[in-house]
Amino acid sequence: MNKARVVIIRCDTYADDQVLTAVQKGLDMLGGISVFAKPGERIVMKPNILIGTEPDKGVTTHPAVFRAVGKLLKDVGVSVSYGDSPCFGKSEPNLRKSGIKEVGDELGFIVADFDSGRSVSHKDALLMKKFVVANGVLDSDGLVSLPKLKTHGLVRFTGAVKNQFGCVPGLLKSQYHVKLPDPYDFATMLVDLNTLIKPRLYIMDGIVAMEGNGPRSGKLKRLNVLLLSSDPIALDATACRIACIEPEIVPTSRPGEKAGLGTYHTENIELMGEALESFVDTSFEINRTPPISGSGGRFMVFLKNRITQRPVIDKAKCTCCGTCITMCSVQPKAVDWHRGDMSRPPRYDYNLCIRCYCCQETCPEGAIYLSSPLLARIYSRI
Ligand code: SF4
Ligand code: SF4
Missing domain, CATH: 3.40.50.11440 (LarA, N-terminal domain)
Structure with missing residues (x-):
């Protein structure tokens, strides 16, 4: 070969x-x-x-x-x-x-x-x-x-x-x-x-x-x-x-x-x-744990919320432009204005979120970062 x-x-x-x-x-x-x-x-x-x-x-x-x-x-x-x-x-x-x-x-x-x-x-x-x-x-x-x-x-x-x-x-x-x-x-x-x-x-x-x-x-x-x-x-x-x-x-x-x-x-x-x-760079910052498999069902949603990284908005950086809402892949939106108030940063509903990270990818201010729940941090050390 x-x-x-x-x-x-x-x-x-x-x-x-x-x-x-x-x-x-x-x-x-x-x-x-x-x-x-x-x-x-x-x-x-x-x-x-x-x-x-x-x-x-x-x-x-x-x-x-x-x-x-x-x-x-x-x-x-x-x-x-x-x-x-x-x-x-x-x-x-x-x-x-x-x-x-x-x-x-x-x-x-x-x-x-x-x-x-x-x-x-x-x-x-x-x-x-x-x-x-x-x-x-x-x-x-x-x-x-x-x-x-x-x-x-x-x-x-x-x-x-x-x-x-x-x-x-x-x-x-x-x-x-x-x-x-x-x-x-x-x-x-x-x-x-x-x-x-x-x-x-x-x-x-x-x-x-x-x-x-x-x-x-x-x-x-x-x-x-x-x-x-x-x-x-x-x-x-x-x-x-x-x-x-x-x-x-x-x-x-x-x-x-x-x-x-x-x-x-x-x-x-x-x-x-x-x-x-x-060229090997041991200090390169990258998530070295495998992505978590599984997509549906109540148990998977429960598990997902505990072990996968979630998008979080840094309120200090957010300009309330709404791009993350437009880009959210799911309906109903997993990130949306709180009671229609467009003057404050949007909020997440993590039960709806499929963790595609399109919102994080497209935020023009870099205001969305990925945060690891406690179990995910433990998992990454196993
Ligand atoms: S895309 Fe970024 S800056 Fe715009 S509303 Fe969402 S978090 Fe805020
Ligand atoms: S990660 Fe995907 S599904 Fe979740 S809020 Fe962002 S765009 Fe919507």
């Missing part, structure tokens, strides 16, 4: 020329960009935009990484488009805010349609046999994924596999959370989405990563690394090893291997480039 190849490249700056050199070096180890894209093909690049945020906030894939990969694709004679569907709102303003649009305009790239999509069957899926996928992805010949290395409340870590969730247009994403409240089902759906879309190449921006309260409101963590692979499971496993979390804990790993998407086992991964050990 051929081993999955993951290239580790040091890059300690977002200076355009240095990122370009680093990406070029990494791609050369994988055989060059022409292995992944041929002249005349339509390739769509998928950075992680989440919600458009200035590049120095570390929420989005840095424009310098986007520029470097885009330039190499363009040089090969590829017709390049790009896009991402944010948690809410149209994609273009978010692309603009993240600095990606400016680079796309400069390079003459087309903004792909990630705001609407079409229904596609996936008969070989492990779980989800049908998806709505953005037109911009379906109308391309192939996708190059540009994930950002960040923490994530639901699946612990957001990287190469999770990045393709942005290929589901707009608020449709929250329906997947409602349908699949169990984190392991949700992760299996993410794997299915990847085996459907089949990105050709993944280049992860880990130069400045995010730890703690990610994927939007965490702390910046300089890791000075770019990771490249055609295997998203192996790439994520490598990023996990850098962040000192066991890949098995990330719920996309096992279904990813089962679906043939890739491998997370060290013995099946060939690391190329620089030594993994020189």
